[in-house]
Every structure is written in C-alpha cells, then in structure tokens.
Amino acid sequence: MRASAARLLEGRSAPSEVPKLKVLPGHAICPQGAEIDAEPGKSICDTLLEHHIDIEHACEKQAACTTCHVILRQGYDSLEPAEEKEEDMLDKAWGLEATSRLSCQADKGGGAKRRGV
Numbered sequence: 001m002r003a004s005a006a007r008l009l010e011g012r013s014a015p016s017e018v019p020k021l022k023v024l025p026g027h028a029i030c031p032q033g034a035e036i037d038a039e040p041g042k043s044i045c046d047t048l049l050e051h052h053i054d055i056e057h058a059c060e061k062q063a064a065c066t067t068c069h070v071i072l073r074q075g076y077d078s079l080e081p082a083e084e085k086e087e088d089m090l091d092k093a094w095g096l097e098a099t100s101r102l103s104c105q106a107d108k109g110g111g112a113k114r115r116g117v
C-alpha cells in the first residue's frame with residue numbers, strides 16, 4: 001500500500017457558526033489552500049471532494065487504507081472520537097501525529113454517522 005502524504009487541515013468555528021474546514025496551503029492537492037463550509041453529517045473527505053480538492057481515497061472510504069490521512073491543526077477535539085477500526089489503520093499511517101484522522105471517517109460538521117465502518 002502506498003503511503004499517503006499527510007494533508008494539513010485547520011478546523012474552526014464558533015458554536016453557532018457553520019463549521020469551517022481550512023486546508024492549509026502548500027500541498028499539491030490544494031497549493032493555494034482553501035476555506036470551505038463543513039456540512040454536518042458529511043465526512044472531511046467527502047467535503048473536500050465536493051469542493052474539488054482531490055484527496056486520495058483508495059479504499060473508497062472503508063477505513064481500510066491510509067490514503068485519506070489528514071492532520072488537524074485545530075478543531076481535533078470537536079470531532080467524534082475515532083473508532084477502533086480507524087485507530088488500527090491510523091497506526092499504519094505515514095507521518096502519524098496525535099491529531100491525525102482518516103478523513104473518510106472524521107466529520108468536521110458534527111453529528112456524523114460513520115460510513116463504511
């Protein structure tokens with residue numbers, strides 16, 4: 001399995017605001033960076049893809065690879081905790097950090113139902 005490049009995300013929002021995802025500039029998939037609304041119930045991966053940020057998702061969002069690995073610089077605690085299957089895959093991720101997540105399993109908008117787990 002090919003190791004993914006970690007993408008850097010920053011999440012921020014006040015409780016009454018629409019949650020935002022900020023993709024920090026510098027990575028090939030989004031060199032200029034971006035700030036997009038995070039729809040509740042939608043994974044970070046799906047949100048990025050819908051905004052034409054072509055994050056890899058080799059296992060089709062089944063928590064069976066690490067190509068959708070992201071590192072959150074802010075907002076990590078606003079996500080539902082990772083489930084065991086995600087944690088097991090994250091252990092195999094290149095560049096793992098304490099705030100790493102599989103973007104296909106993590107929901108920045110809040111209230112996610114996990115997909116494919």
Ligand code: FES
Binds near residue numbers: 057062066067102
């Ligand atoms: S796309 Fe494979 S774990 Fe997310």
